[in-house]
Structures are given as C-alpha cells and as structure tokens.
Amino acid sequence: MTYAKRLQALMLGLAVTAAGVPAWAADTATGTYTAATGGTGGPTAGELNLQPPATQIAAQVYDLHNWMMAVCLVIFIAVFGVMFYSIFKHRKSLGHKPATFHESTAVEVAWTIVPFLIVIGMALPATRTVVGMKDTSNADITIKVTGMQWKWGYDYLKGEGEGISFLSNMSTPRAQIGSPGFQPTEARGDNYLMEVDNEVVVPVHRKIRLITTANDVIHSWSIPAFAVKQDAIPGFVRDAWFKSEHTGIFRGYCSELCGKEHAFMPIVVRVVTDDEYKVWVDTKKKEMAALADDPSKTWTIDELKAKGEKVYNTNCVACHQANGRGTPGMFAALDGSEVVNGPKAEQINVLLHGKKSGKYPTEMPGWKQLSDTDIAAVITYTRNSWTNKAAENIVQPAEIVAARK
Numbered sequence: 001m002t003y004a005k006r007l008q009a010l011m012l013g014l015a016v017t018a019a020g021v022p023a024w025a026a027d028t029a030t031g032t033y034t035a036a037t038g039g040t041g042g043p044t045a046g047e048l049n050l051q052p053p054a055t056q057i058a059a060q061v062y063d064l065h066n067w068m069m070a071v072c073l074v075i076f077i078a079v080f081g082v083m084f085y086s087i088f089k090h091r092k093s094l095g096h097k098p099a100t101f102h103e104s105t106a107v108e109v110a111w112t113i114v115p116f117l118i119v120i121g122m123a124l125p126a127t128r129t130v131v132g133m134k135d136t137s138n139a140d141i142t143i144k145v146t147g148m149q150w151k152w153g154y155d156y157l158k159g160e161g162e163g164i165s166f167l168s169n170m171s172t173p174r175a176q177i178g179s180p181g182f183q184p185t186e187a188r189g190d191n192y193l194m195e196v197d198n199e200v201v202v203p204v205h206r207k208i209r210l211i212t213t214a215n216d217v218i219h220s221w222s223i224p225a226f227a228v229k230q231d232a233i234p235g236f237v238r239d240a241w242f243k244s245e246h247t248g249i250f251r252g253y254c255s256e257l258c259g260k261e262h263a264f265m266p267i268v269v270r271v272v273t274d275d276e277y278k279v280w281v282d283t284k285k286k287e288m289a290a291l292a293d294d295p296s297k298t299w300t301i302d303e304l305k306a307k308g309e310k311v312y313n314t315n316c317v318a319c320h321q322a323n324g325r326g327t328p329g330m331f332a333a334l335d336g337s338e339v340v341n342g343p344k345a346e347q348i349n350v351l352l353h354g355k356k357s358g359k360y361p362t363e364m365p366g367w368k369q370l371s372d373t374d375i376a377a378v379i380t381y382t383r384n385s386w387t388n389k390a391a392e393n394i395v396q397p398a399e400i401v402a403a404r405k
Contacts, residue, residue, distance in 0.1 A: 041225070041268075042194050042251030051224045054246050054271075058227035060129045071122060133227070136241045139209030141202060146369070147212070147219025147232035147254065149362065150261035150318055153369050154200055157211070161281045164288065167369065168198040169314060170264045177264075194251045194266045201270045201284075203277040207243045215354070216365040220256035223269060229255060244271040259362065260330070261318050293373040295397040301380065304394060308381025311374045315367070324386045330360060335386040344379065344392040348403045351375050372400040 043051065053059040090096040141159035145152060156164040172193050178184035189195070202208050212221050212232040222229040226242040244250070254265035272280065299307075313322070320326050324335035334340050339347050349355075352375070356363035367375065376395040383390040 041249035042191070043224075053227065054225040054244050054248075054250060055227060055242050056245065057129065057133055057242070058225060060125075060132070061227040064126055064129060067125065068122060071118065075118070133240070136209045136239045138207065139241060140206040142209045142211065143200070143202075144211045144213070145221050145232060147214040147216075147221065147258070147265075148365055149216050149259050150254075150265045151315070152221070152254075152265065152267060154198075160203075160277070161284070164281065164284050165369070166198045166284075166288075167315070168196045168200070168268075170266050171195045171197045172264075191251070193263060194253065194268070196266055196268045199249075199268045199270045201272060201277065201280045202244070203274050204244055204247050204271050206274075207241055209239060209241045212238045212240070216363065217258050218256050219254045219258050219265065221252070221267060222255040223250050223252035223267060225250045225252075226269075228252075231256060244269075247271045247273060260327075264318070291371075293371065293397065295372045295401045298396060298398075299373075299376070301384070301394045304377045304380035305384055307373070308377035308379070309385075311370070311378040312381055315370070316378065324382065324388075330362065332357075332360060332364070334382050335388060337388075340382050340388055341390045344383070344390070344395050344399075345403075347379050347383075348375070348395065348400060351379060352400075352403060368404075372397040372404075375400045 050062050050065060053062045139159070141161060142157045144155040144157050146155070147153075151170075152168045154164075154166055154168060156162055170193065172189070172191070172195055173186060175186040176184050176188050176192060210221065210228070210230060212230045213236065214232040214234045216234060218234070219232040220229060221232055221240075223242070226244065228240050228242050230238050230240040232238070248271055250269045250271065252267040252269075254262060254267070256262075258265070312320075319331040320334050324333060326333035339350060350364060351367050351370075353368075354364050354366035370378075376397045376399065379395045380393070382388065383393050383395075
C-alpha cells in the first residue's frame, strides 16, 4: 500500500510537470527579445546556454532543455547520493556484513516502474514539441532555400513577396579572414563570418514555411533562435517553419560539414513589421526589374568581360580561385581548361546542368539560378582571361536562352 501511494504521487507530479511545460514555454515566448546576444542576433563569446528563443517552438525547446537537465541532475544526485551514502555508512570497517537476500519483488517493481514514469514525463512534452515543429500547414509565406557550395539561394514561392529570388553570400571581407599562408590584414568585425550581402526578410507574427534542397552536397539551414535546423539534401525536398514573435536580426549558419568553405555559409534573417515588409517587397521587386537585362540585347566583349568578372568573383572564386587555377585534387582549373578553350556549347551546358567527371570528389553544380546575361558574361570572362584564348571567345545572353529550352 505504501509503494502504491508513492507511485501515485510520483505519477501525479510527473503529469503536472509535463502539462506545465507548454505553459512555461508560452510565458517565455511572449517576453521581450533582449540584448542577450550582444545586439548581434547571433552567438556570443562565453555563452553557456541556448540563445534566447524568438519563437514559440524555440521557447518550448529552451524549456525542454532545462527540464531534461533538471531531471538528469535529480537522478544523478539521487543515484550517486544513495551509492556514496551506502558505501560510507555500510563499509566493512564499521563491522557491516553484506545482505544475504537475492531478490526483492518491491525493488524489482520500483526500478522498473519509476524509470518508466520518468521516461513518460520526459517524452510527453517533447513529443508535443516535435509534432509542432513538423506542422508546416497554413503557412503565410513559403520560401525555397537552396544550399550550394558555398552560399544560399532563396526563392519566395507563395505569399506576399512571391517571385522574389536572390543569392546570399557571406559579406565578411577576405582581408578579415586571410588565407592559407596569409594573415588577415583587417580587424575582425562584430559579425565576423556571420554577415551576408542579401538578408532573408520576413514579417513578424507570420508563419514562414521553408522548403530546403541543395544542388551539390548536403547542407543544413539553421537558426538557433528559431529552433530550426533542417538539412538541405540534393534531389530531396524537406521542409520546416518558424513564426518569429519579435522583430530584429537573427543569425545562423550551415551546420552540416559541406566542404572547405563550410565556415563561410552564414544565414541572416531580418524580421520586420508588416509595413516594413511591404516596403521591402516593393523595393526588392524594383531592384530585380532593374537588374533584369534584356536577353535579346547584343553585348560587346568588353561589356561581357567586365560583368563576367563580377559574377566570377561572387560565385566562382571560392572553388576555382582568382587566378583560375582551381584547387589541386579538389576543383578543376579553368586556366588552360579544354572545356573553356573548346566549343562554347559544352561550357554553356556545364554552367546550366553541372558536370560530374569523376576526376574530382565534388561535382560541378548547375547554375540555372543565374540570369542568362550573368551566365553569358562569366563564360565570356573565363574564355578571355589568364592564358585562355578560345576561338569562340564570346557568348551572348540569347545563346543561353536557347540552351535552356
């Protein structure tokens, strides 16, 4: 009877605790997103706990983390407390003799049921949170996220802002990073390795669905403050969601080892008010319209080379290097390449569809997301740079349009 009463009390306590976790999470999420991140929106030096949660799900994860730690701490203290007490109080030097019994039904029942109840008390709130994390229905805005070596591509598919598309590259200057054999020449900024040229902008209090994929290797889109970490896998589509309770800047990173520039794939999400988001959408669409070149325009070789150099430095230099010599054993050299110096149709095909020759561990991904003019320009640039002197030394955007069909 005594054991039964104790078990009933324990079950009641666990049930109350499990039911209370979502309530704690709700209280946490409705608070103010403080300057605990040092105002950067990302990790801080010497941080000992999770980042302050900015979504309801992140608040639940935060409280689950604390709840699990508390349970583990109680178990640790109880088990080792009993063990050390028994060793100290019942040691042989005090004249104690070992017990002669071999089994105890009460003990067997207790150490089977109690751990089971503990597991249930931990699993119930965790299961509710996991199910909530997977519910991507009824999203206000849907964004496709494409991981690539080593940047992110974003396409706003549904909701306000539909049609917006851009690439997001790390904007930390190389002078702050340095390179093998060369020390950085500039002091590192507050957002070192966690700043980008194009931020993801979303409205506050709106459900944002993310569809993730990749065009080369496995990447992972992660924002700790949102409790979002979703792998981006070539050939597969995965999804996740978040709904920020606060405006501000939130920083994350690719959290899947994806190659030598893995450290240079930051993620920055700017959460704004509805009015600010409308202004951003209007501005972004005007920018895209202004940058959309007429593919029927005939460019001079000098114009294409100048534009192509910018495209190359933004998208290609990480693998093929500024001198076009690639990385031995890793990435192909463009300087002296048979493809670059050969018929231009082959190079156009490689840029659009990618290529896996088997000579290198990483395949060349396709770059269909670039505009027709950008692809024509970068091909023209590579065919007229370094030691390359291709016979077919110029590609017009109209040729890329034809090749896409």
